[in-house]
Amino acid sequence: MKILVAVKRVLDYNVKARVNSEGTGIDLANVKMSMNPFDEIAVEEALRIKEAGKADEVIAVSMGVSQSQETIRTALAMGADRGILVETDAELQPLAVAKLLAAIAAREEPGLVIVGKQAIDDDSNQTGQMFAALMDWPQATFASSVEIDGEQMKISREVDGGMESLSMSLPALITTDLRLNEPRYAKLPNIMKAKKKPLDVMSPEDLEVDISSRLKTLKVEEPEQRKAGEIVGSVAELVDKLKNEAKVI
Amino acid sequence: MKYEVEHPEIRENVAKLCADFPGEYWRKCDREQAYPTEFVQALTEAGFLGVLIPEEYGGSGLPISAACAILEEVHRNGCNAAACHAQMYTMGTVLRHGSEEQKQRYLPGIADGSLRLQAFGVTEPTSGTDTTALRTTARLEGDQYRVNGQKIWTSRAEHSDLMLLLCRTTPRDQVAKKTDGLSVMLVDMREVRGKSLTIRPIRTMMNHATTEVFFDDMPVPKDSLIGEEGKGFRYILSGMNAERILISAECVGDAKWFIEKAAAYAGERSVFNRPIGQNQGIQFPIAQAYSQMRSSELMLREAIRLYEMGENPGEEANLAKMQCADASWAAAEACVQTHGGFGFAEEYDIERKFREARLYQVAPISTNLILSYVAEHVLGLPRSY
Numbered sequence: 085m086k087i088l089v090a091v092k093r094v095l096d097y098n099v100k101a102r103v104n105s106e107g108t109g110i111d112l113a114n115v116k117m118s119m120n121p122f123d124e125i126a127v128e129e130a131l132r133i134k135e136a137g138k139a140d141e142v143i144a145v146s147m148g149v150s151q152s153q154e155t156i157r158t159a160l161a162m163g164a165d166r167g168i169l170v171e172t173d174a175e176l177q178p179l180a181v182a183k184l185l186a187a188i189a190a191r192e193e194p195g196l197v198i199v200g201k202q203a204i205d206d207d208s209n210q211t212g213q214m215f216a217a218l219m220d221w222p223q224a225t226f227a228s229s230v231e232i233d234g235e236q237m238k239i240s241r242e243v244d245g246g247m248e249s250l251s252m253s254l255p256a257l258i259t260t261d262l263r264l265n266e267p268r269y270a271k272l273p274n275i276m277k278a279k280k281k282p283l284d285v286m287s288p289e290d291l292e293v294d295i296s297s298r299l300k301t302l303k304v305e306e307p308e309q310r311k312a313g314e315i316v317g318s319v320a321e322l323v324d325k326l327k328n329e330a331k332v333i
Numbered sequence: 334m335k336y337e338v339e340h341p342e343i344r345e346n347v348a349k350l351c352a353d354f355p356g357e358y359w360r361k362c363d364r365e366q367a368y369p370t371e372f373v374q375a376l377t378e379a380g381f382l383g384v385l386i387p388e389e390y391g392g393s394g395l396p397i398s399a400a401c402a403i404l405e406e407v408h409r410n411g412c413n414a415a416a417c418h419a420q421m422y423t424m425g426t427v428l429r430h431g432s433e434e435q436k437q438r439y440l441p442g443i444a445d446g447s448l449r450l451q452a453f454g455v456t457e458p459t460s461g462t463d464t465t466a467l468r469t470t471a472r473l474e475g476d477q478y479r480v481n482g483q484k485i486w487t488s489r490a491e492h493s494d495l496m497l498l499l500c501r502t503t504p505r506d507q508v509a510k511k512t513d514g515l516s517v518m519l520v521d522m523r524e525v526r527g528k529s530l531t532i533r534p535i536r537t538m539m540n541h542a543t544t545e546v547f548f549d550d551m552p553v554p555k556d557s558l559i560g561e562e563g564k565g566f567r568y569i570l571s572g573m574n575a576e577r578i579l580i581s582a583e584c585v586g587d588a589k590w591f592i593e594k595a596a597a598y599a600g601e602r603s604v605f606n607r608p609i610g611q612n613q614g615i616q617f618p619i620a621q622a623y624s625q626m627r628s629s630e631l632m633l634r635e636a637i638r639l640y641e642m643g644e645n646p647g648e649e650a651n652l653a654k655m656q657c658a659d660a661s662w663a664a665a666e667a668c669v670q671t672h673g674g675f676g677f678a679e680e681y682d683i684e685r686k687f688r689e690a691r692l693y694q695v696a697p698i699s700t701n702l703i704l705s706y707v708a709e710h711v712l713g714l715p716r717s718y
Contacts, residue, residue, distance in 0.1 A: 118345070154341070161342060269349035272380035272393050275342050 085139045085195035085254070087130040089164065090185055091123040091146050093155040094205040103304050110205070110304070119155045122200025124162075124267040125260040129230060130198050131163045132265065138232045141165045143192060147176055147184050153283060160278035161270035167283040172295065180288075180295035182214035187291035189219060194255065196237075201226050201259040212259035222252035226261040340402040343381075347403050350375055351410035356682040359413065363540045363685050368492050373417045376407075377446035382420045386428070390440035396641045397575060401582035401633070408586025409593075411682060413689055415541060418583070419451035419489060422575050423497050426517060430560035430568045439495070439519065452493035452522070454484040454500075454546060455569065462702055465511040465566065469500040469548060471518065473555065478502075478518065480529075480551040486696075490532045490544040496520045498553075499569055502562050517565035518557045525551050539688040576697055577650040578640060581633045584657035587690050588626040591664035594683065595619045595671040615671055622664040629656035648711050655703045658693035665690045 095101055096116040104111040119127075130142045144159035146152040147170040156167035170184050189197060202209035216223035224239035228247075231238045232254075241248045242261060270278070288295045316322045326333045354372045362369045376382055384400045386392025393399075400421055407414040424443050427435055427450075442448030460466040469482025480500060490496060496519075503514030522530055529551035532544050560568055596619055599610030609615050633653040639646035665687045669676035676683045694700055708714040 157342060158345065161346065269379065270342075270346045271378070272343065272346075272384060272395075275346060276393055276395075278342070 086141045086143060086192055087133060087139045088143050088145055088185070088189060088192060088194040088197045089123070089126045089130045089159065090181070090197070090199040090211070091127065091144050091155050091159050092120040092200070092203045092205075093117050093146065093148060093152045094120045094203055097121060097204055103306050107303055107305060108301065117151070117154075119158050120200050120203045120205075121267075122202060122204070122260050122262070123159075125262070125264050126198040126200050126258075127159045127162050127164060128265045128267040129227075129258075129260060130196075131268075133196070133230070133232060134163075136232075139196070143168060143194070145170070145185065145188055147172070147181055149173055153285075156283055157278050158270070160281045160283070161275045162268060163270075163274065164281075166281055169283065169285045170288060170291065171285050172288055174288075174295060175297055176295060177297050177299055178208045178210035179214055179298060180293070181211045182218055183293045184288060184291060184295065185211070185215050186218040187293050189215075196232075196254060197221075197257045199257070199259050201261055209259075212257055216257040219255075219257070221255055221257050223257040223259075224250050224252060225259040227258045228261045228263050230258060230264070339398050343399055343402045344406045346379070347381065347406035348410050350379055350381075351407060351412045354412050356411055356680070359411070359685065360679055360682065366536060366540050368542055369413070369416050372412060373492075374446075376414075376417060377420075382417060382446060383444035385421055386424060386440055386444040390428075390436060391444035392440070397578055398637050398641060400579055401637060404579055405582040405586035405589075408583045409589045410586075411590055411686070414583055415689070415692075416489065416492070417451060418579060419453060420446070420449060422572065422579060423450050423453050425572045425575055426497055426559060426568050427519065429571060430517070431519075435519070435556075435559065448495065449493045450495040450497065450519075452487055452490040452496040454487050454490075454496050454498040454520075456486045457483060458485045458545075462698070464499070464569075465505070465515065467499065467501060467515070469498075470504075471500045471502050471516060471553065473502070476555045478553040478555065478558075480518075480520075480548040480553055482548050484546040484548075486535075486543055487532075487546045488541060488543045490522070490546050491534060492542060494521065494523050496522050496546075497559075499565055502565075508563070512566040514563050515565040515569075516562045517559040517568050518553050519559060520551070520553055520557065539685070539692065541689075541692070573698075574636075574640060574646055574650040577654040578633065578636050578646075580693060580697060581629070581636070581650075581653040581657035584654075584661040584690070584693050585626060585630050585633060587661040587686065588622065588629070588657070588664040590686065591661070591668035591683075591690075592619060592623050592626060595622075595664070595668040598675075599671050609671070618667040618670060622660070622667040625656075625663050626660040629653065629660040632656050648707070651698075651703045651706050654693075654698065655700050658700070661690045662694060 096118040099115050102111045133139045134142050142164040144156050144164040144167045146156050150171055152169055156169055160167055168188060199212045212225060213223060226241045227239045228242050229240040235254050237252060239250045380393060381403050383392035384395050384403060388394040404414050404418055424440060427439055443450050455464060457467045459468060471478040471480045498518050498520050499515055501514055502516040505511055508514040529549045531547040534544050537543060599615050600608055602609050636646045636649035636653040639649055668683055669687055672681060672683055675681050705717050709716050
């Protein structure tokens with residue numbers, strides 16, 4: 085079985101995001117970019133499934149600018165076998181990504197596709213679901229444990245009331261939750277090997293996918309500065325302020 | 334802050350590894366003067382300490398810039414590589430001057446960490462940097478040497494299986510030049526420790542696992558000699574540039590850690606209803622330290638460039654070491670000053686890093702000796718010592 089993992093290049097989680105001067109997006113000039121943390125979890129899960137002997141190949145896929153190759157190399161250094169980059173400078177919205185991923189899945193015929201539940205830049209949380217719908221596959225989102233048994237898999241998800249257990253048949257899609265696993269760091273010999281692993285670059289046109297945007301970003305602005313809090317002397321004062329000043333109760 | 338860097342993929346993974354060893358871990362080691370075994374093991378298992386060993390002997394065979402990237406990143410992320418950096422480069426003497434048989438015997442184990450070669454016996458209580466005056470002797474008796482004498486400031490001796498030892502095999506008054514008659518041998522300490530080899534730890538102002546070592550008629554097999562007898566001093570010198578360059582990278586990493594800490598704190602700490610970093614009295618020392626760090630980093634890159642071209646960057650490696658150590662010390666000073674009282678509190682890690690950073694003004698070569706080297710060998714002035 086092949087496993088396809090999607091990895092996105094995003095602003096590093098340690099970097100403080102700043103709106104660009106035109107107010108059209110986040111300023112990405114000269115800032116550190118990394119693999120989306122949820123995608124690292126996806127790569128790790130795919131590798132664990134392979135190491136357990138339940139998959140033969142892990143393919144890391146990314147879409148976007150040429151530098152996304154670095155993100156794919158990170159996945160290859162962790163242990164993925166090969167990479168595919170769909171290179172474009174165009175803005176990619178979740179539907180376009182889902183369609184591109186579906187086009188690659190049609191070529192590669194993976195038994196399982198794992199993606200992060202969301203990317204930490206736009207927090208869309210849509211790609212996985214859209215992909216499953218396009219493929220007409222079963223899906224389990226926000227997986228916090230994954231168990232494969234032959235053609236079947238069991239997934240637990242953290243929901244408000246507790247844990248939900250799902251069972252579905254392969255091929256299927258999973259999106260990863262934060263607590264699914266702790267991703268490994270790459271060892272030096274594997275970092276070196278990753279440079280020699282195959283990485284195919286193609287364009288959206290090669291896959292005959294229409295990636296045009298369906299949504300338009302009108303404006304991006306910094307959130308309002310948080311105001312300092314206030315310490316109240318008693319419960320009565322708190323209730324009074326909530327009622328008459330904040331007007332929330 | 335963003336720096337143009339080499340080996341980004343190595344840096345990224347070193348940083349991830351370091352994230353498993355937060356300040357709390359280092360504070361505990363520091364308090365107990367304990368060896369950071371778990372950290373060293375993680376670096377070993379990830380193959381980072383075998384970076385410079387050629388692939389044919391089980392390492393990664395990467396250039397020194399990769400080793401610098403690893404060490405800089407360790408220090409930049411608040412960790413300390415002093416407990417194990419010598420595992421990276423002490424083997425260089427064996428690699429350059431050892432026989433093929435010795436390389437086959439030792440290097441694969443050093444590359445995978447099963448054999449630790451991170452102790453280097455050079456300095457003695459009576460000779461210090463005047464290396465050729467050392468008094469430890471080795472006398473050939475049949476198929477083995479008998480070693481007598483003493484070394485001091487031998488770091489990590491308790492955490493090493495092998496020791497690279499410099500000792501005199503021909504008395505100083507019987508050689509044409511005082512640099513002759515010194516030999517290098519690879520001592521397997523596992524065989525002799527507790528018998529003819531005694532290791533005594535020296536407690537210092539920071540957690541550094543340094544020791545003094547005593548040899549009492551210690552037997553060393555003849556085939557442990559590296560290269561030719563009597564030429565050891567030259568073999569040792571050829572490894573000095575690498576050591577200076579690697580230590581410089583650690584200093585740059587320390588400087589970045591201090592500067593990032595200081596800038597972050599200055600930006601968020603509010604006194605008199607505004608961030609203290611709004612005051613030039615706070616900003617300028619940090620900006621100054623940043624400027625100093627960047628220039629020292631450039632000198633380091635120049636030393637690396639020449640080293641990787643196969644040149645002898647004696648001048649550049651020395652200058653890089655001096656400037657990088659000065660930069661990390663200036664950054665340490667700015668960081669403590671920015672933090673005020675909190676800079677002294679253990680839980681901020683600054684006082685610990687401050688103590689650790691001080692070492693590189695003195696080791697592996699003191700700043701005065703670098704200045705003497707520049708005066709004599711670069712400027713052509715009379716030798717001062």
